[in-house]
Amino acid sequence: MIHSLNRRASMYGALFAMIPKMFMAYQLWFWAGLVMNIISITILYFFWDAIYANATIISGLTREQTLNYVLLAFFFMPLVSNDLLWEFGSNLREGLMIHHLLRPVNFQAMNYAQQLGGLVTRMAFQLPIMLLAMFLFDMQFPADLNTWVAFLLSALLGFTAMFFFSWLMACMAFYTTEIWGLGVLLEGITIFFSGSLVPLAMMPAWLRGIVLSVPFAQALAVPVGLLAGITPVSDAPRIWLIQLGWIISMWILSNLVFRVAVRKITVQGG
Amino acid sequence: MSVIEVQELGKEFQVPQKDPGVLGAVRGLFRPRYENKKAVDQLNFQVEAGEIVGYIGVNGAGKSTTIKMLTGILMPSSGTVRVLGRDPHKQRVENAREIGVVFGQRTQLWWDLALIESLDLIAKIYDVPPARYKEVLEQFTETLELGSLLKVPVRNMSLGQKMRSELAAALIHQPKVVYLDEPTIGLDLIVKERIRDFIKKECGSKGMTVMLTTHDLGDIEELCQRVIIIDNGHVIYDGPINTIKKRFGKFREITFETAENAKAPTLPAGAEVLAAEERKLQIRFDRTVSSASKIASTVMSQMEVTDFSLSEPDLAGIVKQIYNGALDMEEK
Numbered sequence: 017m018i019h020s021l022n023r024r025a026s027m028y029g030a031l032f033a034m035i036p037k038m039f040m041a042y043q044l045w046f047w048a049g050l051v052m053n054i055i056s057i058t059i060l061y062f063f064w065d066a067i068y069a070n071a072t073i074i075s076g077l078t079r080e081q082t083l084n085y086v087l088l089a090f091f092f093m094p095l096v097s098n099d100l101l102w103e104f105g106s107n108l109r110e111g112l113m114i115h116h117l118l119r120p121v122n123f124q125a126m127n128y129a130q131q132l133g134g135l136v137t138r139m140a141f142q143l144p145i146m147l148l149a150m151f152l153f154d155m156q157f158p159a160d161l162n163t164w165v166a167f168l169l170s171a172l173l174g175f176t177a178m179f180f181f182s183w184l185m186a187c188m189a190f191y192t193t194e195i196w197g198l199g200v201l202l203e204g205i206t207i208f209f210s211g212s213l214v215p216l217a218m219m220p221a222w223l224r225g226i227v228l229s230v231p232f233a234q235a236l237a238v239p240v241g242l243l244a245g246i247t248p249v250s251d252a253p254r255i256w257l258i259q260l261g262w263i264i265s266m267w268i269l270s271n272l273v274f275r276v277a278v279r280k281i282t283v284q285g286g
Numbered sequence: 287m288s289v290i291e292v293q294e295l296g297k298e299f300q301v302p303q304k305d306p307g308v309l310g311a312v313r314g315l316f317r318p319r320y321e322n323k324k325a326v327d328q329l330n331f332q333v334e335a336g337e338i339v340g341y342i343g344v345n346g347a348g349k350s351t352t353i354k355m356l357t358g359i360l361m362p363s364s365g366t367v368r369v370l371g372r373d374p375h376k377q378r379v380e381n382a383r384e385i386g387v388v389f390g391q392r393t394q395l396w397w398d399l400a401l402i403e404s405l406d407l408i409a410k411i412y413d414v415p416p417a418r419y420k421e422v423l424e425q426f427t428e429t430l431e432l433g434s435l436l437k438v439p440v441r442n443m444s445l446g447q448k449m450r451s452e453l454a455a456a457l458i459h460q461p462k463v464v465y466l467d468e469p470t471i472g473l474d475l476i477v478k479e480r481i482r483d484f485i486k487k488e489c490g491s492k493g494m495t496v497m498l499t500t501h502d503l504g505d506i507e508e509l510c511q512r513v514i515i516i517d518n519g520h521v522i523y524d525g526p527i528n529t530i531k532k533r534f535g536k537f538r539e540i541t542f543e544t545a546e547n548a549k550a551p552t553l554p555a556g557a558e559v560l561a562a563e564e565r566k567l568q569i570r571f572d573r574t575v576s577s578a579s580k581i582a583s584t585v586m587s588q589m590e591v592t593d594f595s596l597s598e599p600d601l602a603g604i605v606k607q608i609y610n611g612a613l614d615m616e617e618k
Contacts, residue, residue, distance in 0.1 A: 120383035
């Protein structure tokens with residue numbers, strides 16, 4: 017039993033650890049991404065700064081609260097943007113999916129380990145952005161330990177819920193083989209619906225209703241709301257419970273759909 | 287109990303039918319039509335432990351489809367597959383632990399990682415004990431000459447280097463059953479030779495059960511005692527390689543280009559005209575009865591020859607001849 021657990025931990029650990037290595041393979045990509053991010057965060061900052069030029073409080077949020085929220089949301093963007101859909105798409109198009117399915121591993125667990133590896137790697141690559149945001153735009157992290165615990169757990173739960181939701185979307189690749197359109201659409205939806213551009217509190221009630229009925233915000237706006245102090249920490253247990261509900265429902269659905277979709281695999285030729 | 291048991295196996299694919307023209311494309315959007323194509327139909331065979339079986343057929347005959355059903359990736363449309371007593375599709379993970387697969391046209395290694403990192407990861411996934419892994423890796427490094435490749439990312443490798451790496455990756459966990467789908471495709475003779483040696487040594491001596499698909503009859507001759515030939519999804523021959531070799535191995539074809547239109551020449555014993563076209567003459571002869579030089583000099587003495595070439599029978603030719611009843615006649 018212990019041996020089996022050890023073995024699994026070591027295997028998933030290895031799957032997790034290979035992701036940073038693959039990231040490092042493309043240095044140019046890293047630098048280009050960094051420049052893009054610096055431009056984006058600068059625009060974001062001055063955009064919100066301009067909005068607060070004539071008001072001190074909008075939808076109950078002060079200038080400092082809003083700016084801190086959007087900066088933090090930008091920094092923690094990797095929480096909501098996994099690349100499962102692209103992964104499935106390229107794997108299916110290039111016929112690599114069969115190799116993954118030939119491994120004696122739970123395919124979903126393997127992907128989760130790797131997406132978690134991707135999350136940590138991408139967060140590490142966000143560090144220059146963090147320094148920039150802290151020293152240039154005065155981004156603040158809370159000093160309170162409880163807030164951090166509430167945030168970290170909520171972030172992990174939200175990320176996991178989003179993973180299963182992305183899995184569901186990624187299964188479309190079995191039917192369409194081409195996922196470029198869906199991928200771009202989903203990226204756009206993610207940026208808006210995750211609450212990375214506009215705090216949820218500023219959305220009209222009907223829009224907030226829609227945003228909260230899909231899981232994107234669970235991975236970003238909800239945990240970052242805790243970290244930015246917009247949501248009180250006393251709300252955390254209720255939030256965790258809702259996120260757990262998302263995880264369970266998405267986990268069941270994603271497995272049902274995958275079981276059907278995988279039969280569609282047609283690897284002709286060769 | 288056989289290691290691989292295939293009964294009444296069938297696989298149908300839906301192939302979308304597109305009408306030509308803009309109108310056809312629009313119609314396809316609203317009412318797509320599909321045609322069912324049987325890639326594999328009513329397949330029956332068994333493979334015993336330790337056998338190395340050549341599984342051959344022309345392109346599109348259904349070889350890869352069969353292999354993919356045996357590995358559990360594809361779900362059969364009909365019939366049953368048992369590998370080591372398991373249903374490979376339903377028990378995918380358990381089955382995967384016992385098998386090793388090489389698809390000659392695809393790579394299972396991580397493109398951006400150095401070979402050694404891929405191998406380390408694979409050993410972890412298959413739960414190979416560290417001591418055993420070290421031992422096998424050392425041995426593979428020597429027999430496949432991987433020493434200089436271990437630190438190279440797979441994307442920077444040549445085809446031959448990649449294939450040697452693939453074989454190491456597929457066998458590092460010492461599987462009971464091995465599927466090799468065109469492992470020598472596109473390789474030069476030296477690499478081919480090395481890979482055949484490796485397969486013979488690794489699989490043959492360790493009692494692994496191997497199914498090998500290939501277009502190269504040389505692979506089959508060197509590695510297999512038994513061949514299964516399929517065509518259009520059906521088994522058309524299942525038996526010892528010797529029968530095939532005896533029947534077809536002794537024949538050679540010689541093609542002459544002639545200055546004038548060729549007329550049927552008189553030939554020595556053991557030779558026959560296959561085709562006589564305009565300025566082209568194709569002759570088949572029995573190597574054990576006659577020789578290429580004898581045929582050539584006979585033909586040249588009767589007409590003016592501008593060029594000629596000698597060839598061994600290829601797979602397509604053999605399949606065609608089996609259809610024409612070549613093997614039935616032999617057995618009677």
